Amino acid sequence: MYRKDGVDYFVVDGHIHFWDASEENTANKYGEGFIRCFYDYQRNLSPQEWVWSLEKFRKYTEQDLVHDLFETGYVDWGIFQPTYLNEFYRSGFNTTEANGRLARKYPDRLIANGSFDPREGEAGLERLRQLAAEWNLRGVKLYTAEWRGSSKGWKLSDPEAQDYLALCEELGIRNIHVHKGPTIWPLDRDAFDVADVDHAATAFPGLNFVVEHSGLPRLEDFCWIATQEPNVYAGLSVVMPFIHSRPRYFAQVIGELLYWLDEDRIVFGSDYAIWSPKWLIEKFVDFQIPEDLQGEYGTLTTHAKRKILGLNHARLYDLKVPESAQVPSAARVGA
Amino acid sequence: MTAVTDAVDRVTAVNAALAAVLDPELDRPITDLGFVRAVSVGADGAVEARLRLPTYFCAPNFAWLMVEDARRALAGLTWAGRCTVVLEDHFASDEINQGVDCGKSFAETFPGLADAGRLEELRAVFLRKGHLAAQAGLGRRLLERGWTIRQLAEARLGDLPERLTVTLRRRRTALGLPADATAPLFTDDHGHAVPAVGLERHLRRGRTAAVGIGTNTELCEGLLATRYGSGHRREKAS
Numbered sequence: 001m002y003r004k005d006g007v008d009y010f011v012v013d014g015h016i017h018f019w020d021a022s023e024e025n026t027a028n029k030y031g032e033g034f035i036r037c038f039y040d041y042q043r044n045l046s047p048q049e050w051v052w053s054l055e056k057f058r059k060y061t062e063q064d065l066v067h068d069l070f071e072t073g074y075v076d077w078g079i080f081q082p083t084y085l086n087e088f089y090r091s092g093f094n095t096t097e098a099n100g101r102l103a104r105k106y107p108d109r110l111i112a113n114g115s116f117d118p119r120e121g122e123a124g125l126e127r128l129r130q131l132a133a134e135w136n137l138r139g140v141k142l143y144t145a146e147w148r149g150s151s152k153g154w155k156l157s158d159p160e161a162q163d164y165l166a167l168c169e170e171l172g173i174r175n176i177h178v179h180k181g182p183t184i185w186p187l188d189r190d191a192f193d194v195a196d197v198d199h200a201a202t203a204f205p206g207l208n209f210v211v212e213h214s215g216l217p218r219l220e221d222f223c224w225i226a227t228q229e230p231n232v233y234a235g236l237s238v239v240m241p242f243i244h245s246r247p248r249y250f251a252q253v254i255g256e257l258l259y260w261l262d263e264d265r266i267v268f269g270s271d272y273a274i275w276s277p278k279w280l281i282e283k284f285v286d287f288q289i290p291e292d293l294q295g296e297y298g299t300l301t302t303h304a305k306r307k308i309l310g311l312n313h314a315r316l317y318d319l320k321v322p323e324s325a326q327v328p329s330a331a332r333v334g335a
Numbered sequence: 336m337t338a339v340t341d342a343v344d345r346v347t348a349v350n351a352a353l354a355a356v357l358d359p360e361l362d363r364p365i366t367d368l369g370f371v372r373a374v375s376v377g378a379d380g381a382v383e384a385r386l387r388l389p390t391y392f393c394a395p396n397f398a399w400l401m402v403e404d405a406r407r408a409l410a411g412l413t414w415a416g417r418c419t420v421v422l423e424d425h426f427a428s429d430e431i432n433q434g435v436d437c438g439k440s441f442a443e444t445f446p447g448l449a450d451a452g453r454l455e456e457l458r459a460v461f462l463r464k465g466h467l468a469a470q471a472g473l474g475r476r477l478l479e480r481g482w483t484i485r486q487l488a489e490a491r492l493g494d495l496p497e498r499l500t501v502t503l504r505r506r507r508t509a510l511g512l513p514a515d516a517t518a519p520l521f522t523d524d525h526g527h528a529v530p531a532v533g534l535e536r537h538l539r540r541g542r543t544a545a546v547g548i549g550t551n552t553e554l555c556e557g558l559l560a561t562r563y564g565s566g567h568r569r570e571k572a573s
Contacts, residue, residue, distance in 0.1 A: 033391035033426050040390060044554075044561040150447055217360065219547030220464070220540050239550075246553050252546045260543070 001325065002074035002309070004285050009306055010325035012313035013069065013277050014177075015212065015237040015269025016078045018102055019094035022059040031088035042274050045241035050276055060273055062102060070109060073277040076310065077319055079111045079269075081141040081177055081212075100135045111317065113139040113177065118160035119148050125167055132171045138317055139175035140168065141212075144196070157199035165204050175316050176200075177210045177235065180218070192218045194225055201229035208316050210267060213238040214257060223260035233316075234261055236308070237269035240280045243287055251289045255297030263304035267312050281309065303327045345376045345414070352408040353384060359458050360397050361552045362465035368552075369559055370401065372423065380416035382409050387423045389558035395427045395445075396457060402435045424562075459510065463524045464544050466506040470521050471541025473503060474534075488531035490520040 002009040021035035039057050042050075056064070069075040080099035084092050092098070096114050103112040114131045116124055131137060145153045154161065156178070168176065180192045194215045201209050212235040215222025226232040234257050242250035257266050268284075270277040285305055289297050306327050314321050353374070354366040365371055365386065373385045384405055388398060402420050409418035420435060422428050434444030442449040474487055476499075482490075492500055493516025500520075507514040512526035519528035521537060529537045 030426060037390045037392050040558050040561045044557040215547075217547045217551030219550070220467075220543035223543050224540065238554075242550065242553070245557070246550075249546075249550045249553050253550055256543045256546050259539075 001076055001322070002281050002285065004282075007302055007306070008322070008325040009074070009281070009285060010076055010310035010314060010321045011074050011277070011281060012077045012079065012268065012310040012317070012319065013073075013075045013270050013272065014079045014210070014267050014313050015081050015235060016065075016069065016272040017083065017094045017274075018062075018065055018080065018099055019083070019273070020059050020091070020098070021057075021089065021093060025059075025089050025091055027088055027090050031085070031093075034085065034088055034093075038274055041238075045245060046275060047244055047279060050279055052273075057273065062105075065102070065272070066106070068276050068278065069272065074281050075109075075277050077109060077111060077313070077317070078272075079113060079139065079313070079317070081113055081179075082115050083141070083143075084115065096131060096135060103135070111138060113137065113141050113175075114173070115141050115143075116164050117146070117148065118154055118158060118164045119151055121160070125163060128164065128167055129171065132173060137171070137173050139177060140173055141177045141179060143179050145179075155196035155199075157196040161200070162203065165200060165207060169204060169206055174206070175208050175210060177212055179212050180215055180222075194218055194222045197222075197232060198225040198229060201225070201232050205231055207231065208233060210235045210316075212269070214253065216253070219253065219256060223256060226261045226265065230265075232261075233265045233267055233312070235267055235269050237271040240268070240270060240284070241275045243280065243283045247287070248290060248293070250287070251293055251297065254300060255289060255293065258300070258304070259297065263301075263307050264312060266308045267316070268309045284309065342376060345412075346374060348412055349374045349376060349382055349384065349409065352412055353405055356401060356404040356408050357465075358397065358555075359400050359461040360394075360548075361555060362461065362468065362548050363552060365401055365405065368556065377416070380414055381419070382412065382415045382417070383419045383421065384409060385421045385423055387559075387563065388425060389555045389562060391424060391426050393425065395425075395431065396441065396449075396454060398422060398425055398427065399431050399435070399441050399444075400454065400458060402431055406435055462506055462510050464548065466503070466510060466512075466524075467537075467541040468545035468548055469502045469506055469541075471538050471545050473499065474521065474538040474541070484534050485531045487521060488529065488534050492516055492518045492520055494520065 002011055021031065026032055026035070035058055039054055042052065042057065069078050080103065082096045082099055083094040086092050096112055100112040103110040112135050114128065114135060114137045116128045118124065120127065144155060178197060180194055192215070194211060197209050197211060208231050210233040211222055214234040214236065216239065226234065239250065239253050242253070270280050287300060289299055306325065311321060311327065350366060353371055354364045356365045357363060358365055358368055358370065361368065370386050370388060371384060372387045375383050386402060386405065402422050406418055406420045409415055409420065422431050425431070430444050440451065441454050442451045477487060492504065492514065504514040512522065521529045521534060523529055
């Protein structure tokens with residue numbers, strides 16, 4: 001919980017990782033390049049005092065995570081989004097198993113999400129069942145741009161994916177986090193293309209689709225879909241740190257999202273350990289749209305900040321919110 | 336003309352040629368973005384340009400387009416001999432450099448990982464975004480000067496001074512859409528005039544597209560500076 005000026009902010013960090021990119025676990029030059037790329041993200045967009053040594057960044061400890069999220073970072077709940085990358089890292093980069101061990105240890109603070117790949121066919125469906133049973137999954141993180149054999153990625157609109165989404169619904173996995181981001185592999189198509197989310201969101205109105213990084217840099221395509229599909233959400237990971245060094249861009253992106261989606265469908269994520277929640281949350285609560293942009297975008301209200309930082313995620317993941325952190329009912333949306 | 340001024344002129348010409356190459360995703364010249372690390376011209380007219388990108392994992396499809404376009408731009412210099420473009424520090428550097436150098440296609444270079452023709456589609460997608468964003472910027476300026484939505488909807492390219500429509504006309508030409516003085520100022524992706532009733536929405540989408548492109552550019556420029564130091568940036572063209 002974060003408290004500022006007498007207001008309580010319930011905080012759900014919807015995008016965290018517990019990775020291992022130590023030299024021992026790094027399998028090849030791709031793994032090496034990948035972690036250095038992540039590290040540049042941290043160095044580029046963090047305040048200087050929040051930049052770690054590369055050594056710590058490659059492999060941080062459970063104590064680091066607990067400290068940065070819960071002891072100093074105001075986070076009430078953290079949601080792990082796995083990134084396997086088994087071809088880059090010997091025992092995987094950031095797996096449901098590694099995340100799940102921590103989630104089991106802190107069952108009232110951490111949630112581990114799973115993953116699936118519809119190209120695994122029947123076997124993959126069975127694997128998803130097992131994963132859901134073992135870790136009590138409420139969400140999955142999907143990478144549609146990964147290639148496998150002769151396949152150059154997949155789409156949420158593919159026929160095979162429909163079986164998986166239906167199984168998610170059956171198993172109570174309601175939150176589908178979709179990574180639309182940089183491709184790792186040589187792909188000729190646009191891995192950021194969000195059109196398939198539109199299809200899936202229409203076909204599965206009972207599922208929530210959280211598009212990570214708000215579809216950046218395909219912001220207008222994402223916003224267009226989100227206006228038409230009430231179960232599509234904007235995840236703020238990667239967008240958040242702009243608040244420090246490029247606040248006008250942050251204001252514009254938030255302004256666009258508020259215009260097209262409204263404040264009930266924008267959710268906070270730090271992308272820890274790339275960025276740490278503490279400074280993101282403090283700056284966000286203090287943030288306002290610059291005056292000269294308010295004509296176009298209006299202002300960011302305290303209610304909106306409370307929803308974005310935690311209340312919206314709490315709704316998606318059925319998390320209990322203390323009364324002090326609720327927004328007055330008139331400002332709530334119909335559940 | 337001395338040999339020295341000749342060489343200087345040639346380097347200038349190389350940079351000017353490279354300034355016509357866009358990062359398709361960021362809708363900006365690679366020279367502006369600091370992606371051209373070095374150029375050299377040999378006594379025999381051989382030209383080499385060395386490119387670098389913000390991350391090791393920048394999407395190889397866009398990387399390919401920039402390397403290929405750069406090589407094509409250099410080959411257009413009448414005096415140029417052998418033209419080489421080298422992409423540095425990228426996970427697919429070897430494949431891309433060799434593929435472009437041998438005149439292969441992306442699909443031939445990455446067999447099994449790409450389909451023929453898809454790359455041009457991708458390029459068009461981003462040209463359309465740039466086209467939309469350019470219209471939003473223009474529409475906003477005109478509205479600020481007192482134009483009405485109806486006037487915007489009826490305006491032709493030729494109604495404005497050329498300097499205001501440079502980007503718009505370039506993107507339109509690249510997309511194969513009419514870019515003459517009689518073409519509508521505001522059009523959809525197919526070159527059809529946007530009616531007044533849909534114009535505000537059209538400009539709104541364009542504004543959002545511009546914010547997306549702008550934010551991505553900030554990220555990429557920041558990452559490039561993080562990777563290589565901040566002295567990389569050349570003076571902006573505009």
